[in-house]
Amino acid sequence: MAELNELSAVEAARRIKAGDLTAETLMRACLERAADRDAAVRAWAHLDPEQAIAGAKAADAAGNPGPLAGIPVGVKDIIDTADMPTRHGSTIYGLNRPNADAAVVTLTREQGGVVMGKTVTTEFAWRNPGPTGNPHNPAHTPGGSSSGSAAGVADKQFPLAFGTQTAGSVIRPAAYCGAVGFKPSVGTHSRAGVKELSGYLDTVGCFARSVEDVGFFDAALRGTAPSPLDIFDGAPPRIGVMVPFRIEAEAAALDMLETVWRRAETAGATIIDIASNTSFEALADVQTVVMTGDSGRALEWEYERHPERLTRFYRDNIALGLAMAGDALAGAKARADKARAEQAALFEGVDILLTLPAPGEAPLGLGFTGDPLFNRVWTILGWPCVTIPAGSGPNGLPLGAQIVAPAGADATALAAAAWLENALS
Amino acid sequence: MAELNELSAVEAARRIKAGDLTAETLMRACLERAADRDAAVRAWAHLDPEQAIAGAKAADAAGNPGPLAGIPVGVKDIIDTADMPTRHGSTIYGLNRPNADAAVVTLTREQGGVVMGKTVTTEFAWRNPGPTGNPHNPAHTPGGSSSGSAAGVADKQFPLAFGTQTAGSVIRPAAYCGAVGFKPSVGTHSRAGVKELSGYLDTVGCFARSVEDVGFFDAALRGTAPSPLDIFDGAPPRIGVMVPFRIEAEAAALDMLETVWRRAETAGATIIDIASNTSFEALADVQTVVMTGDSGRALEWEYERHPERLTRFYRDNIALGLAMAGDALAGAKARADKARAEQAALFEGVDILLTLPAPGEAPLGLGFTGDPLFNRVWTILGWPCVTIPAGSGPNGLPLGAQIVAPAGADATALAAAAWLENALS
Numbered sequence: 001m002a003e004l005n006e007l008s009a010v011e012a013a014r015r016i017k018a019g020d021l022t023a024e025t026l027m028r029a030c031l032e033r034a035a036d037r038d039a040a041v042r043a044w045a046h047l048d049p050e051q052a053i054a055g056a057k058a059a060d061a062a063g064n065p066g067p068l069a070g071i072p073v074g075v076k077d078i079i080d081t082a083d084m085p086t087r088h089g090s091t092i093y094g095l096n097r098p099n100a101d102a103a104v105v106t107l108t109r110e111q112g113g114v115v116m117g118k119t120v121t122t123e124f125a126w127r128n129p130g131p132t133g134n135p136h137n138p139a140h141t142p143g144g145s146s147s148g149s150a151a152g153v154a155d156k157q158f159p160l161a162f163g164t165q166t167a168g169s170v171i172r173p174a175a176y177c178g179a180v181g182f183k184p185s186v187g188t189h190s191r192a193g194v195k196e197l198s199g200y201l202d203t204v205g206c207f208a209r210s211v212e213d214v215g216f217f218d219a220a221l222r223g224t225a226p227s228p229l230d231i232f233d234g235a236p237p238r239i240g241v242m243v244p245f246r247i248e249a250e251a252a253a254l255d256m257l258e259t260v261w262r263r264a265e266t267a268g269a270t271i272i273d274i275a276s277n278t279s280f281e282a283l284a285d286v287q288t289v290v291m292t293g294d295s296g297r298a299l300e301w302e303y304e305r306h307p308e309r310l311t312r313f314y315r316d317n318i319a320l321g322l323a324m325a326g327d328a329l330a331g332a333k334a335r336a337d338k339a340r341a342e343q344a345a346l347f348e349g350v351d352i353l354l355t356l357p358a359p360g361e362a363p364l365g366l367g368f369t370g371d372p373l374f375n376r377v378w379t380i381l382g383w384p385c386v387t388i389p390a391g392s393g394p395n396g397l398p399l400g401a402q403i404v405a406p407a408g409a410d411a412t413a414l415a416a417a418a419w420l421e422n423a424l425s
Numbered sequence: 426m427a428e429l430n431e432l433s434a435v436e437a438a439r440r441i442k443a444g445d446l447t448a449e450t451l452m453r454a455c456l457e458r459a460a461d462r463d464a465a466v467r468a469w470a471h472l473d474p475e476q477a478i479a480g481a482k483a484a485d486a487a488g489n490p491g492p493l494a495g496i497p498v499g500v501k502d503i504i505d506t507a508d509m510p511t512r513h514g515s516t517i518y519g520l521n522r523p524n525a526d527a528a529v530v531t532l533t534r535e536q537g538g539v540v541m542g543k544t545v546t547t548e549f550a551w552r553n554p555g556p557t558g559n560p561h562n563p564a565h566t567p568g569g570s571s572s573g574s575a576a577g578v579a580d581k582q583f584p585l586a587f588g589t590q591t592a593g594s595v596i597r598p599a600a601y602c603g604a605v606g607f608k609p610s611v612g613t614h615s616r617a618g619v620k621e622l623s624g625y626l627d628t629v630g631c632f633a634r635s636v637e638d639v640g641f642f643d644a645a646l647r648g649t650a651p652s653p654l655d656i657f658d659g660a661p662p663r664i665g666v667m668v669p670f671r672i673e674a675e676a677a678a679l680d681m682l683e684t685v686w687r688r689a690e691t692a693g694a695t696i697i698d699i700a701s702n703t704s705f706e707a708l709a710d711v712q713t714v715v716m717t718g719d720s721g722r723a724l725e726w727e728y729e730r731h732p733e734r735l736t737r738f739y740r741d742n743i744a745l746g747l748a749m750a751g752d753a754l755a756g757a758k759a760r761a762d763k764a765r766a767e768q769a770a771l772f773e774g775v776d777i778l779l780t781l782p783a784p785g786e787a788p789l790g791l792g793f794t795g796d797p798l799f800n801r802v803w804t805i806l807g808w809p810c811v812t813i814p815a816g817s818g819p820n821g822l823p824l825g826a827q828i829v830a831p832a833g834a835d836a837t838a839l840a841a842a843a844w845l846e847n848a849l850s
Contacts, residue, residue, distance in 0.1 A: 248737070282732060285744035292745055307707065312673070312798060319710035320717055323757065325750035332748065373737060 004029035023070025027056035043152035047117035066112035074161035080193035102193025119148025143173030144369030168375025170205035175400030176362035186382035198294035227411035229418035236268035240350035250360025267423035293329035296321015357387035357402035429454035448495025452481035468577035472542035493538035499586035505618035527618025544573025568598030569794030593800025595630035600825030601787035611807035623719035652836035654843035661693035665775035675785025718754035721746015782812035782827035
């Protein structure tokens with residue numbers, strides 16, 4: 001039974017629909033894994049085994065399940081759940097129990113998924129970390145802000161999880177933990193009931209252990225059939241390799257990226273080197289302005305009413321955000337809007353871009369979740385991003401490869417990631 | 426001869442004026458020490474031994490020296506020197522040779538001091554460090570931004586040095602290196618020729634190895650006789666012990682502070698416990714707003730013309746500063762102005778405040794100069810601050826004790842620091 005927690009979501013759903021497995025049995029296997037591993041990984045902000053089993057039993061009892069067919073799902077703790085606490089990684093919300101589920105939680109449950117529990121987030125999904133450790137070595141950060149979702153999926157405590165990304169909070173922790181992370185095009189999934197940092201940037205994303213699973217979960221949330229992952233089979237993708245902020249990358253990460261594109265080339269892909277450009281890299285500043293300005297406004301209530309319960313980092317950042325000129329913030333968004341169109345030229349002659357999801361391996365220590373620099377510009381451009389595991393670095397920790405597709409070309413991103421995942425296997 | 430570099434500035438000046446020592450001999454001893462130690466400490470942004478010796482010879486030749494009588498002085502490399510490079514810790518200024526000396530350098534030379542060389546600063550006196558290591562253990566930071574001045578004085582490469590403080594750039598590195606640091610009341614020394622970060626906050630300060638020396642240097646710059654350091658002899662000070670942001674302090678630093686006030690009490694001081702207050706601590710946010718807003722405006726040229734030569738930290742911070750609303754920045758300064766009056770009530774019934782100069786020992790690593798949180802509010806209040814060495818922590822690195830006096834009461838701050846230095850000896 002211990003192996004059931006390792007099943008892919010697609011396989012588990014197949015077995016449950018075929019009557020070969022119950023949601024309850026699957027949930028119990030995941031809970032057993034979580035109990036074994038919790039002291040090391042600490043992925044959970046809230047986990048009540050009886051509640052999780054009751055949810056699975058209800059899914060079994062409902063019969064004829066939806067596509068998510070009783071699959072356990074980890075939900076980042078900035079996403080509202082009416083039956084579980086939602087603490088946003090802050091003591092200000094220590095007793096918070098929302099009145100309603102967030103839209104994506106409602107969808108998950110309607111599609112047959114079972115919320116297993118709430119996963120650790122950094123404070124309001126920015127910098128100050130929770131207790132979660134990297135499942136490959138708990139002395140290293142799992143990344144953040146979606147720390148518990150990334151760590152728990154990679155650690156096989158649950159097959160699917162939600163994260164959110166404002167700077168690099170899905171892609172970076174997925175890469176650090178050796179999971180697959182998918183940040184769809186901005187605006188894809190509803191953010192109703194998700195604690196807001198930036199209306200311009202916040203994007204709900206998903207974690208799984210394979211591209212197939214992450215696409216399966218994403219499709220269930222869209223209410224569509226999964227997009228085909230085989231569009232590049234027999235017609236390998238044209239891949240633009242682009243490494244912005246190269247000087248900030250670790251040597252092992254750059255070496256691994258070269259290994260990845262050489263394997264892709266061997267498998268038939270066309271590889272085109274794409275130079276980074278200063279107008280692209282300047283967008284990191286614009287992202288900082290938008291994130292700081294928006295989040296200062298979004299968290300003004302917490303700042304005014306409970307300043308003593310905010311970390312120093314947050315107080316400073318909210319103060320900076322509140323001090324920001326309205327026209328400067330609007331101007332930064334206008335500049336990003338313009339860049340979304342202009343930078344689309346990067347895709348001329350290529351299907352996708354291949355780049356680093358993070359500077360390298362997960363840093364040592366749990367005090368800092370690592371630098372989101374390799375994510376910030378893709379996030380403000382709003383383009384779909386997938387990261388897949390790609391070997392390991394000198395500390396034996398996972399490295400990743402990030403695939404970026406044009407705005408709205410989420411299916412292309414997923415199919416190229418699946419093709420690349422296969423080329424690397 | 427090797428011991429001459431260890432002389433106090435006051436004693437060296439006395440010997441030179443008495444004809445028992447030449448400025449050249451003293452400079453050669455300091456240069457020998459610098460040569461021995463440079464590979465470990467790396468305090469220098471510019472050091473030309475022939476130029477330093479020529480300066481000392483000229484001082485000797487001038488005869489009848491001023492108060493600084495041929496004493497070698499280290500000058501932080503954001504302070505202009507017409508005969509030496511002034512790089513501001515940035516490659517943007519790699520070839521910069523100012524046309525004129527800064528006002529404080531002119532004064533130093535007029536008073537008989539000899540500029541030995543330029544000391545390492547962080548990039549534009551904010552976060553990104555240079556190569557300097559802590560003289561007590563070069564694997565640890567010396568603090569910043571006045572890294573080379575603090576390390577070089579503590580390492581006995583020169584007896585006196587200039588620093589500047591916008592957040593904690595004099596007091597913190599002095600504490601980390603085991604030096605005495607003095608940040609006088611804001612506005613005391615001219616900032617003409619000092620690279621500006623914030624017109625509201627920037628304060629020129631001094632480093633030495635004793636309170637007597639730092640007062641001697643400061644007085645020479647004011648063009649006055651040193652203020653008397655014995656005003657508390659026989660009439661011990663009333664000391665308010667106040668630890669804002671206590672939760673951020675290391676246990677060893679808090680223990681040492683208790684040792685310090687108990688020693689002071691034994692020596693006759695009146696000790697009064699002063700609670701921190703939320704309006705005081707809230708000024709840390711105001712300092713962040715003022716520093717970010719002002720420095721964004723001050724460094725706009727660098728941001729627009731040479732963005733690729735700024736570190737990511739600086740680009741982000743300048744972008745945030747430039748996005749700041751003018752009225753928000755002005756409002757923050759107005760609030761600080763008001764606080765300067767309101768918080769003066771902290772001194773009711775006490776002569777000075779005793780507090781921590783830093784969270785604890787110098788952190789491991791040269792990538793981060795440590796947290797200026799324990800300095801920021803005192804800086805925005807503009808009050809005179811002195812830090813003196815006070816034992817060491819679990820890693821064998823120096824701890825400090827910070828003395829704060831009311832606005833303009835610089836002589837009180839120095840005299841209380843001298844009294845406390847004596848009580849601890």
